[in-house]
Amino acid sequence: MKSPLKPLFLAFAAAATLLGGPCAQAQQWRGIQLDPQGLIRPQLLSLALQAYEQHADAKFAQRKIAIVDFSKPSSQRRMFLLDLSSGLVSAFLVAHGRGSDSDHDSMADRFSDEMGSHASSLGAYLVSEPYQGSHGLSIRLDGLDSTNRSARDRAVVVHSQWYVTDKLAEGGKVGRSFGCFVVDRAVIKQITQQLANGGFLFASR
Template identity: 45%
Template sequence: MLTMREKAPTRRGLLKTAGALAGAMVLPDAVSAAMRATESGSAQLPSSSLAPVRPTPKVTPSSPRVVSPDLMRKALAALERHGNRIALRDRIVIADFSAPSSQRRFHFIDLVNGSSVSKLVAHGSGSDPAHSGYLQRFSNQNGSNASCEGAFLASDYYVGKHGRSQRLIGLDPTNDNALARAIVVHGAWYSNADMLQKHGRLGRSQGCFAVGENELAEVFQRLGQGRMIYAAKV
C-alpha cells in the first residue's frame, strides 16, 4: 500500500508534465514498466492479487489518448483549486464517464512521468436507469443511487458490506454529499471483466466507484490515501 511518506515531486516538475499531458494524452499501453519504476520504493502487491482467475476479454480503451484534452484540463484545474486539500499530487485518477462501462475509463495518470493505467469501473444505477451501459445523469442527492461528478479526496480504508473499501470526500458542490451517501471505492463481482463476455457491459453500483474484485488491491495501491479522483462527463 502506498503511504503518505512518498517523496513529493517538485511543483515545477509536476506542472511541466501536467502541461504536456493536457496538450496530448499518453498512450494507455505505456504503463506497467514506468509505474513500477515510479513506485520502486513502495510496498509490492502479492502476485496472486494481480493474476486473473480466468482469461479476460479484450477491452477497448476509451480513447487512444486516454482522456480528452478538455477533460484533462478540467481535472488539472480541480487539482489546483483543491490543492490545499490534496496531500499527494504526483498522480490523479480520472473517471471518464463519457465512455460506456464496457471500456476502461478509470484512468490512473502519473503527473511525474506521464504514464497511465486504465481500469474498468461501474457507475450508479440512478445514473443509468435503463442499464444501457452509458451514464445519463449525475446526482448528489441521498437515495438517488447515482454517480456524482467533481473532485474527490481519497480518504481512509474500512471493511463494510462490500468488503475492503475506501471512503471518499467530495470537494465540490456537485459531490459534497459523497461521504454521507457512502460513495466509496470498492470491489464488486458486477465490475469483473467477464461481465463483458456475458452482457457487453458492467453491472451498476449505488453510486460508488466499483471496480473488479481482482483489481481492487492494485487500485488501492495506485490510488493510496490523499490523492484526487476527478469524475466527469465531457
C-alpha cells in the same frame, strides 16, 4: 505534509486542436509528458488537472490521480490512473450508479448528490482512508465540489464487486452500483495502494 502542488503549465500540440483525438494530444506538466499512450481525452485531462490545482488546499499526498470518463459506456475501461511522476496511465473498468442509468444501457446520463438517488456524482474528490467493509477492501471519498459534497454522508466509496469484470464487459455492460465507483475485485488492492490516504479522483463526462 507539505503540498507538492505548483501552478500547472499545460502545453497543447496544435494537432490536438485540429484532430481532437486522444492520440493527437501532447500535454506537459512540470516537464513531464502526460498520457503518452493517448488513453485520456485531452479536454478531460486538462479539466482534471485544473481541478487538481484548484483544490490544492486538500493537500493531496499521492502522486497518482484517478480520472473517470462517464462519457464512455461501462463496457469500456474508463477509470484512468495517472502517475504524475512518469506520466504513464493505466485503465480500469468502473461501474456507475443505477440512478444514473435507469434503463441499464451502459451509459450514465443523470448525476446527483442527493441522498437515496443511487446516482453517480461528478466533480473532484479527496481519496481518503481505506477500510474493510461489506464489500471487502474499500476507500472512503470526500467530495470537494458542490456536485459531490455529500459523498461521505452518502457512503459513496471506491470498492470492488463481482459485477465488474472483463467477461461481463464483453457482453456490453457491467453492473450498476448505488453511486459508488465499483471496480474489478482483481484490481482493488492495486488501486487502494496507489490512491488511498491523500489521492485525487476526478469524475466528469
